[in-house]
Amino acid sequence: MATVTGRCFEATGRPCIICDFSPPTSGDSAVLSQASLGADFISVAYNPGRSVRANSAMLAAAIKSQTGQDAVFTLATRDMNKLALQSLLLGAQLMGLENVAVVGGDPFPEADLARVKPVNDYSPAALLAGIAAMNRGVDFRGRQLASPTSFCLGATLDLGRDMAKEARLAHRKVRAGTQFFLTQPIFDPAEAKAFQQLYVSAAGERLNVPVFYGLQVLEVGGVVFSNVPEPVQQELAAGRSGVELALELSARFRQAGLHNIYLIPPIRRGGARDYGAARQVLAGIRSK
Numbered sequence: 001m002a003t004v005t006g007r008c009f010e011a012t013g014r015p016c017i018i019c020d021f022s023p024p025t026s027g028d029s030a031v032l033s034q035a036s037l038g039a040d041f042i043s044v045a046y047n048p049g050r051s052v053r054a055n056s057a058m059l060a061a062a063i064k065s066q067t068g069q070d071a072v073f074t075l076a077t078r079d080m081n082k083l084a085l086q087s088l089l090l091g092a093q094l095m096g097l098e099n100v101a102v103v104g105g106d107p108f109p110e111a112d113l114a115r116v117k118p119v120n121d122y123s124p125a126a127l128l129a130g131i132a133a134m135n136r137g138v139d140f141r142g143r144q145l146a147s148p149t150s151f152c153l154g155a156t157l158d159l160g161r162d163m164a165k166e167a168r169l170a171h172r173k174v175r176a177g178t179q180f181f182l183t184q185p186i187f188d189p190a191e192a193k194a195f196q197q198l199y200v201s202a203a204g205e206r207l208n209v210p211v212f213y214g215l216q217v218l219e220v221g222g223v224v225f226s227n228v229p230e231p232v233q234q235e236l237a238a239g240r241s242g243v244e245l246a247l248e249l250s251a252r253f254r255q256a257g258l259h260n261i262y263l264i265p266p267i268r269r270g271g272a273r274d275y276g277a278a279r280q281v282l283a284g285i286r287s288k
Helices: 003-009 029-035 054-065 082-094 126-134 163-176 189-201 230-237 242-255 276-288
Strands: 016-021 039-043 069-074 099-103 152-157 178-186 209-218 261-262
Touching: 003 016, 003 099, 003 126, 003 152, 016 276, 029 054, 039 054, 054 069, 054 163, 069 082, 069 230, 082 126, 099 126, 126 152, 126 163, 152 163, 152 261, 163 189, 178 261, 189 209, 209 242, 242 276
Parallel strands: 016 039, 016 261, 039 069, 069 099, 099 152, 152 178, 178 209, 209 261
Antiparallel strands: none
């Protein structure tokens, strides 16, 4: 059993890696074999593509029990009210899960709103504060739980957006109880330094929780979550391996003192993932 913050402390000066993992659009347990990747944690996404997929907490618990791989499950505010979310969290605690990452969830497109309704009973910062209260033994009504939860709380950042605004948002999330962050992919370690400086300006103090900076393994025609620099696109189009490019960038991360990595395997159109490429990158990083 391990928390993200505990593992980070143990790995000081060495890579600590969380690898993104998509739940399947079925209940087929064969997916569990794909989760043995060699990362410190598997981070199970929450309904990527707004599609019907295996529940993130249930899959994270199955991965942990069947493979021994430590896991983070993602929880979105979009789809459940406070009662449902906090009940799910108690069930996750019962299944031995210790790490949760809170997101808002992508909004539904107009075409979907006739079939499904967003809930958003919490904002992400409010849900983080609500889970922090559960860790103190109090539910959303202010009533005492029979025993407190003990979740390590994560949140997300996108440094490709207005970075000053993200720094202010990060400060609110830290005050709400966030203990670690995952970012969308970055392609220049200087972005991390700029964000840290903006955080000091917003909060009046340094950011003292671990930030796992996004490292995406690219492939031609794949889905990306941030703006890929033109030189990188050109190298990929010219035949450079996405694994090779990711390992070069990880070396730049390391030189800049960024040892916490959120690894994002290649994502193909339709949602399939290339976990074999992720294994190659993980093995390459570990060999250094």
